Structures are given as structure tokens and as C-alpha cells.
Amino acid sequence: MDYFLTEEQEMIVGIARQITDERIIPQRAELDENDAFPRAILNEMARADLFGIPIPEEFGGFGGGCFDIVLALEQLGRGCIGVGTAFAASSLGIYPLLIAGSREMCEKYLPDVASGKKFAAFGLTEANAGSDASGIQTTAVLDGDEWVLNGTKQWITNGGEAQIYTIVAITDRSKGARGASMLVVEEGDPGFSCGPKEKKMGIRSSSTTELIFKDCRIPKDRLIGRKGTGFITVMKTLDSSRPGIAALGLGLAQGALDEAATYAKQRVQFGKPIIAFQAVQHMLADMAIQLEAARALVYGAARHIDAHPKDISKVSSMCKVFATDMAMKVATDAVQVMGGYGYMREYPVEKMMRDAKILQIYEGTNQIQRNVVGQELNKEYGRA
Amino acid sequence: MKIIVCIKQVPDAKDVRLDPKTNTLAREGVQSIMNPYDLHAVEEAVRLRELLGGEVTVLSMGPPQAEEVLRQAISCGADQAVLVSDRAFAGADTWATSYTLAKAVNVIGAFDLVLCGKQAIDGDTAQVGPGLAMRLQIPYVTCVQKVREATDSGLVLERMMDDGYDVLALDFPALLTVVKDLNEPRVPSLKGKMRAKKAEIRRLTAADIGADPACIGLPGSPTQVVKVFPPEARRKRAVFTGNLDDQIGQLVDSLHPYL
Ligand SMILES: Cc1cc2nc3c(=O)[nH]c(=O)nc-3n(C[C@H](O)[C@H](O)[C@H](O)COP(=O)(O)OP(=O)(O)OC[C@H]3O[C@@H](n4cnc5c(N)ncnc54)[C@H](O)[C@@H]3O)c2cc1C
Ligand SMILES: Cc1cc2nc3c(=O)[nH]c(=O)nc-3n(C[C@H](O)[C@H](O)[C@H](O)COP(=O)(O)OP(=O)(O)OC[C@H]3O[C@@H](n4cnc5c(N)ncnc54)[C@H](O)[C@@H]3O)c2cc1C
Numbered sequence: 015m016d017y018f019l020t021e022e023q024e025m026i027v028g029i030a031r032q033i034t035d036e037r038i039i040p041q042r043a044e045l046d047e048n049d050a051f052p053r054a055i056l057n058e059m060a061r062a063d064l065f066g067i068p069i070p071e072e073f074g075g076f077g078g079g080c081f082d083i084v085l086a087l088e089q090l091g092r093g094c095i096g097v098g099t100a101f102a103a104s105s106l107g108i109y110p111l112l113i114a115g116s117r118e119m120c121e122k123y124l125p126d127v128a129s130g131k132k133f134a135a136f137g138l139t140e141a142n143a144g145s146d147a148s149g150i151q152t153t154a155v156l157d158g159d160e161w162v163l164n165g166t167k168q169w170i171t172n173g174g175e176a177q178i179y180t181i182v183a184i185t186d187r188s189k190g191a192r193g194a195s196m197l198v199v200e201e202g203d204p205g206f207s208c209g210p211k212e213k214k215m216g217i218r219s220s221s222t223t224e225l226i227f228k229d230c231r232i233p234k235d236r237l238i239g240r241k242g243t244g245f246i247t248v249m250k251t252l253d254s255s256r257p258g259i260a261a262l263g264l265g266l267a268q269g270a271l272d273e274a275a276t277y278a279k280q281r282v283q284f285g286k287p288i289i290a291f292q293a294v295q296h297m298l299a300d301m302a303i304q305l306e307a308a309r310a311l312v313y314g315a316a317r318h319i320d321a322h323p324k325d326i327s328k329v330s331s332m333c334k335v336f337a338t339d340m341a342m343k344v345a346t347d348a349v350q351v352m353g354g355y356g357y358m359r360e361y362p363v364e365k366m367m368r369d370a371k372i373l374q375i376y377e378g379t380n381q382i383q384r385n386v387v388g389q390e391l392n393k394e395y396g397r398a
Numbered sequence: 399m400k401i402i403v404c405i406k407q408v409p410d411a412k413d414v415r416l417d418p419k420t421n422t423l424a425r426e427g428v429q430s431i432m433n434p435y436d437l438h439a440v441e442e443a444v445r446l447r448e449l450l451g452g453e454v455t456v457l458s459m460g461p462p463q464a465e466e467v468l469r470q471a472i473s474c475g476a477d478q479a480v481l482v483s484d485r486a487f488a489g490a491d492t493w494a495t496s497y498t499l500a501k502a503v504n505v506i507g508a509f510d511l512v513l514c515g516k517q518a519i520d521g522d523t524a525q526v527g528p529g530l531a532m533r534l535q536i537p538y539v540t541c542v543q544k545v546r547e548a549t550d551s552g553l554v555l556e557r558m559m560d561d562g563y564d565v566l567a568l569d570f571p572a573l574l575t576v577v578k579d580l581n582e583p584r585v586p587s588l589k590g591k592m593r594a595k596k597a598e599i600r601r602l603t604a605a606d607i608g609a610d611p612a613c614i615g616l617p618g619s620p621t622q623v624v625k626v627f628p629p630e631a632r633r634k635r636a637v638f639t640g641n642l643d644d645q646i647g648q649l650v651d652s653l654h655p656y657l
Binding site: 021022025026028029032033036037058061062063064066067076 | 584585586587588589590591592595
């Protein structure tokens with residue numbers, strides 16, 4: 015389907031597609047097998063200016079919107095959502111600065127992220143604070159001109175690989191939801207360290223670690239926005255970034271469909287290519303229909319967000335749920351179409367099926383996204 | 399550091415067909431690409447500029463649509479582009495091509511280094527680089543697989559040989575032709591693509607470069623293509639039967655006469 019992209023959007027797609035086809039696809043199986051961080055590929059993406067897409071021109075970026083980043087992530091996702099996640103998490107890490115950071119902070123951090131000299135990460139989750147962020151235990155206490163941080167973040171993408179971490183800490187427990195703040199921690203800050211890489215089912219090339227703060231002291235001016243606005247910034251950050259996760263789902267599903275359809279034309283059983291069997295054809299048809307429907311929703315949501323409406327939570331959650339549930343289903347069906355071969359590591363759909371699962375979990379589980387949509391409906395229909 | 403890279407637009411090798419009537423390349427509707435070796439020449443030039451400063455000029459002789467490969471080179475980091483284009487250049491062989499490129503280089507002005515691909519994947523002669531160096535009266539090294547050292551005054555290089563490589567030092571000005579082992583060409587950048595879209599490509603005609611009409615195009619080309627034909631395909635099918643050892647024996651026997 016033609017989505018009438020602008021010339022600039024075509025350029026983004028072209029560059030991301032070339033990196034995916036020439037750099038990511040040839041290496042993805044090895045990166046997965048070895049849990050290897052794709053540093054060289056990310057450097058190439060940086061040189062091609064992809065990290066600059068969401069960063070305003072005045073800070074060395076391209077000044078793109080949600081749709082631009084969606085288009086890039088869709089291509090990268092077609093190759094490997096492990097690499098795509100490492101890329102997306104760096105954008106996630108700087109959204110708090112774009113949303114609430116001071117001009118000085120943006121000037122200090124964004125140009126290096128735009129040029130790919132530095133990576134970023136976003137630290138919200140803790141052992142007792144997953145879907146329920148109010149369980150956060152990490153604290154930041156002002157001591158003279160410094161914040162003193164204590165606590166441990168869990169499962170943070172780009173942990174150990176990033177240089178800039180935007181994290182959420184409780185600055186005033188008595189204030190409840192208004193007692194959390196966001197701060198920037200830099201690699202090398204005293205008292206800050208990262209745990210070992212977690213061993214994961216999928217997206218194994220991305221790095222996931224703990225962030226450990228033991229009397230970690232950082233300058234006072236590392237506070238992002240005003241004190242107590244941490245949760246608001248988190249919500250706005252995730253609202254902006256979720257369409258990107260949806261886009262990884264689109265790409266993954268496209269890759270799985272490509273593999274399954276190509277295979278179904280070649281594989282002969284009972285004297286025919288299996289694509290000639292209606293049961294197989296229908297499975298492929300459903301994969302293609304679901305994928306295109308999801309793409310239309312994600313693109314529509316991204317364009318809606320780029321028009322800067324007041325509230326984007328509902329569309330952002332809707333497109334994340336739909337596209338990532340679709341990706342899981344399409345990846346599973348691709349394995350089914352390919353039978354035993356699909357189950358083998360020699361074929362990429364085995365990895366795609368393992369990888370797809372994370373899309374339904376991180377950046378807010380799909381249950382939580384449905385809660386968001388449901389609560390919005392409750393509000394909307396309550397007004398009538 | 400002023401570097402000139404010569405690039406040629408060629409038909410995509412994945413897409414080459416012969417016109418069955420005329421036995422010449424069917425160019426209609428065939429995708430054009432930058433000669434793959436030239437991508438590596440552009441990459442090396444951009445790396446040298448990143449290291450030593452200066453500017454990279456890409457140069458092509460070809461029809462107006464050769465602008466596409468020049469813009470591609472800009473998106474990969476080249477600073478400016480020159481297209482020498484004129485009906486009078488049509489039918490040029492390697493002799494006339496290197497004459498024309500040399501004339502164009504002289505118009506572009508002072509340079510330290512000229513880079514060419516080892517060969518074009520259509521003409522395949524590998525003559526233009528050396529021919530151009532001869533016309534410019536500068537030393538050249540073919541089949542460069544690695545730049546070991548680079549300074550403002552010269553280079554230390556590895557030249558690929560059948561049985562290893564030579565290490566050579568050379569002073570500027572000079573010309574190199576490059577092989578694919580030299581580097582991995584970068585993916586174009588977003589800013590590069592935007593720049594390439596807007597870039598003004600300098601156009602030079604035969605008159606602009608002061609070319610002698612007798613030395614360019616068909617009149618200037620001693621090579622005459624008398625006949626082009628695809629080699630006759632002689633395919634025989636043989637099916638070997640029996641157990642595996644028997645089949646291997648039959649295969650070896652059938653290959654023996656050709657060894
Ligand atoms: C590979 C990976 C990378 C990650 N990267 C990051 C990162 O970079 N930064 C970061 O901050 N976090 C990151 N996370 C954390 C991730 O966002 C959380 O795992 C996610 O938000 C869910 O939290 P949880 O795992 O604690 O699940 P829980 O919240 O314990 O949920 C368990 C189950 O209960 C369901 N559930 C919980 N509450 C409700 C409810 N109210 N209604 C209905 N169902 C409910 C959930 O949907 C889920 O199915 C990452 C996680 C993984 C696995
Ligand atoms: C046997 C034969 C048959 C031919 N048949 C035809 C024909 O049917 N029709 C026709 O039009 N021409 C024909 N030619 C001409 C041929 O395409 C030219 O010789 C060509 O311009 C250069 O030769 P090459 O492709 O072998 O380049 P090579 O010498 O292999 O190229 C080496 C390098 O030189 C540089 N270079 C080469 N050409 C250019 C250019 N135009 N601009 C900038 N840089 C360049 C590039 O860096 C390239 O990587 C024929 C030539 C020969 C020898």
C-alpha cells in the first residue's frame with residue numbers, strides 16, 4: 015500500500031533499509047548466538063544520522079517527528095529487533111530531556127547523542143516496581159550542591175553500554191505520585207555501576223542490566239524539569255516512544271511474512287508447493303491482512319501524534335497493543351508455515367518468534383496498554 | 399588535500415540482458431548503478447579527507463543521467479561533483495575516455511590524488527586509470543588493497559598481487575586504482591542525502607574542457623567493436639546411476655577428457 019511518504023521520509027526508509035539489508039541481516043544470527051552488543055552496526059547508524067532523527071536541528075539533529083522514527087524502526091525491526099531495541103532505547107533515554115529538560119541540559123547532552131558519540135538509556139523499572147511504578151524504592155536526597163542516589167534499577171536496556179542515563183527516583187516520599195523526579199546519571203559518576211548482562215529469551219544482542227546506585231553523588235543541576243514532575247515526564251516519555259515499539263513489531267512481522275511466503279513457494283509436499291494448499295494460503299493471507307491493518311494504525315497514530323494533540327496516551331497505547339500482538343501472532347504462524355525447518359536455528363523465524371515476545375512486555379505490558387485505552391474510554395463516555 | 403575520484407555509471411550486473419537481434423547490451427529499462435569499485439574509491443577519498451582535511455571532487459564522463467551516481471557520491475561524503483557530458487563523447491573507448499577525463503581534471507585544477515576503480519564492470523578493461531595517469535604525467539599504483547599511512551605529502555600502500563601484496567610508498571600527485579578489499583563503503587547519511595538532493599552538479603562540455611574533436615568520442619577511439627556475441631552455450635546432460643562409488647567413478651571418467 016502507498017502511504018504517500020515525503021521525499022525526506024523516503025530517504026530515512028532508504029538509509030534504514032540499506033543498513034538492515036547490508037549490515038544487520040548478515041550478522042543477526044551471530045549476534046544472537048553470542049549475546050553480542052551490535053556496537054559496529056550502531057556506529058554505522060550514527061554515521062548515517064539515524065540517531066539524530068528525534069533531536070531538534072538546533073541540537074545537531076534532524077528535527078524529525080514520531081512518524082520519522084517509526085519508519086526507521088520498522089526497517090530495523092525487519093532485520094533484528096535486538097538491534098532495533100538498542101537503537102530505540104537510546105531515543106527513549108533522551109525523551110525526558112526533550113520533554114522536560116532545560117536548554118542547558120539539551121545543549122550539554124543532545125549533540126553527542128545525535129552524532130552517536132554517546133548512547134542513552136532510560137531507567138524506571140525496579141524489582142518491586144514493574145507495571146506499578148509507584149513501587150519505586152530508589153531515592154535521591156539533596157545534600158548541599160549534590161543529589162545522593164541510593165537504590166537499584168532492573169532490566170535497563172543499554173545498561174553498561176550507554177553513557178547517559180535518565181532515571182526516576184523518589185525525592186519526597188510523603189508526596190506520593192508527586193514525589194518522584196527524573197535525573198541524569200552519567201557513566202563514571204561516583205557510586206554508580208551496572209550489573210552483569212541478563213540472559214534473555216530473545217533480543218539477545220541488546221544489553222539489559224541493573225543500574226546500581228550506592229551513595230551515588232551527582233551535581234544538583236542534573237535534575238530534569240522541576241522536582242516532583244518525574245512521573246509526568248515518564249508518562250509523556252512512554253506515550254511518545256510506544257509507537258516506536260509498535261514499529262519494531264511491524265518490521266518483525268514483515269520479516270517473518272517474507273520468510274514464510276518465500277519458503278511456502280519453494281517447499282514441495284504431496285507433489286505441490288505448500289503455498290498451493292488453501293490452509294497454508296489462508297494462514298499467509300491472515301498474516302498479510304493483520305500486518306497491513308497494524309501498519310495503517312501505527313502510521314495513522316504517528317501522524318496524529320506529530321500534529322501535537324493534547325493527549326496522545328490512547329492512540330499510543332492502541333497502536334502498541336495491536337502491532338505487537340500482531341507481531342507475536344505472525345511470527346508464531348511463520349514458524350508454523352515452515353514446519354520443523356521454522357523451528358530450527360538455521361532459519362531466522364525461530365529467532366523472530368523468540369524476539370517477538372518482548373514487544374508485548376516492555377514499555378508497558380499489553381495488559382497495561384489495554385487498561386490505558388479502557389480508562390480513556392471510561393472518561394470519554396463518562397462525559398456524555 | 400585535494401582528491402578527485404573518477405566514477406562511472408554502469409548497468410546493474412544483476413540485470414544485464416543482450417538484445418537477441420543486435421547482440422549488444424539492452425540498456426533500455428536496465429537499472430544503472432555506480433560502478434561497484436568506484437564506491438570504494440569514494441569511501442577512501444572521504445576517509446582521507448576526514449583524516450587530512452581538504453576536499454573530494456567526483457568526476458564522471460557520461461550522459462546527463464550519470465548525475466545520479468554523482469549525487470550518490472555526495473550523499474556518501476563527496477564535497478562536489480563534475481559531469482563531463484556532450485554528444486561528441488559518444489562511442490568513446492578507453493583511449494578517448496582517458497583523454498577526456500584528463501582534460502576535465504585540468505579544468506578542475508590542482509590536485510594531490512586521483513582515485514579510480516580497478517575496472518568498470520561493463521567495459522571491464524581496467525585501462526582508464528593507468529591511461530589517465532599517463533595523460534596527466536603522474537605516477538600510479540593499480541589494485542590498491544590498503545592505505546597503510548597517509549600524510550600531506552604521500553601514501554604508503556599495499557598493492558594486491560596474485561601471490562600476496564607489495565608495499566609501496568608514493569608521493570603526491572599520484573593516481574590509484576582500487577579493489578574492493580580496500581574498505582567497506584559507508585551507508586549514505588541523512589544529511590548527505592539532503593545535501594546531494596540540493597547540490598549543484600557542474601557541467602562541462604567538450605568545448606569547456608578544450609577537447610580536440612579528433613580525440614574524443616568515436617573519432618578519437620582506435621578500438622572498433624566489430625562484433626559482439628554471446629558464447630555458444632553447449633550443455634550436455636548426463637545422469638549417473640548405480641551406487642555412490644560407481645557414480646563418482648563415472649563422473650571422474652566423464653570429466654577426464656577436459657583436464
Ligand atoms: C528485555 C527487557 C528490557 C527492558 N528495558 C527496560 C528499560 O530500558 N527501562 C525500564 O525502565 N524498564 C525496562 N524493562 C522493564 C519492563 O518495562 C517491565 O518488565 C514491564 O513494564 C513489566 O513489568 P514487570 O516485568 O515487573 O511485570 P509485572 O508488572 O510484575 O506484571 C506481571 C504480569 O501481570 C500483569 N499485570 C500487572 N499489573 C496489572 C494490572 N493492573 N492489570 C492487568 N494486568 C496486570 C502484567 O501485564 C504481566 O502480564 C525491560 C524489560 C525487559 C524484559
Ligand atoms: C571491447 C570494447 C567494447 C566496447 N563497446 C562499447 C559499446 O558497445 N558502446 C559504448 O558506448 N562503449 C563501448 N566501449 C567503451 C567502454 O565502455 C569505454 O572504454 C569506457 O568508457 C571505459 O572503459 P572501461 O569501462 O573498461 O573502464 P575501466 O578502465 O575498466 O574503468 C576503470 C575506472 O576508470 C574510471 N572510469 C572509467 N570510465 C569512466 C567515465 N566515463 N567517467 C569517469 N570515470 C571513468 C572509473 O574510476 C573506473 O572504475 C567498449 C570498449 C571496449 C574496450
